[in-house]
Amino acid sequence: MLITIPSVLDAHEVTEARSILDAATWVDGKVTAGVQSASVKHNQQVAETDPAARQVGDWIIKRLEQHPLFISAALPLKVFPPLFNRYGEGHTFGTHVDNAIRQITGTPYRIRTDLSATLFLSEPDTYDGGELCIEDTYGTQRVKLPAGDMVLYPATSLHYVTPVTKGVRVASFFWMQSMIRDDAQRTILFDLDATIQLMNQDQPHSEHAIRLTGIYHNLLRQWVEMG
């Protein structure tokens, strides 16, 4: 399932994040790439340990923790500290799949990447190209979102970023280990949760909604992985 999470950061926070990131030290994006993806990756990144990355990354995590749509869609267990990339003119990232396991630099912690996220930090009308193209069951989805919005998609997907031909595209990207490893199971839980919420809007605390909530939790109990 591919889903857009709107307004993770508001306009003011995007402006603030950009002024901090624009003043940071940018390095070649190949630093975090695996062997295959390094050969097709042409962009820049803020160094993982740069305080600017940690400051803005922590905001993003804080906002996501309070975002009901994100929680319902991702059912996150562990979130990788957000990284930041920049595509200037001619920069691109060819077709690749993200590494299955990520070590958090400078720590013994590793996560299994079940979900990938890209949070856009440039308005779409400020650059040409730079679309995130994600192959899913229904074909290739082309994603270019307003600044502050985020796309969440299965980390198993092949994806690429089309060349930026004008302007600059800045984004945050990171991964999550979900409590529900399987995308199909996670999608069922997400749809069920959305249905329960609609039922509660129509008729608060109806017996049917309560029964369905029970089924949601019983499925979660069957499928959940806590470590």
Ligand code: NI
């Ligand atoms: Ni990728």
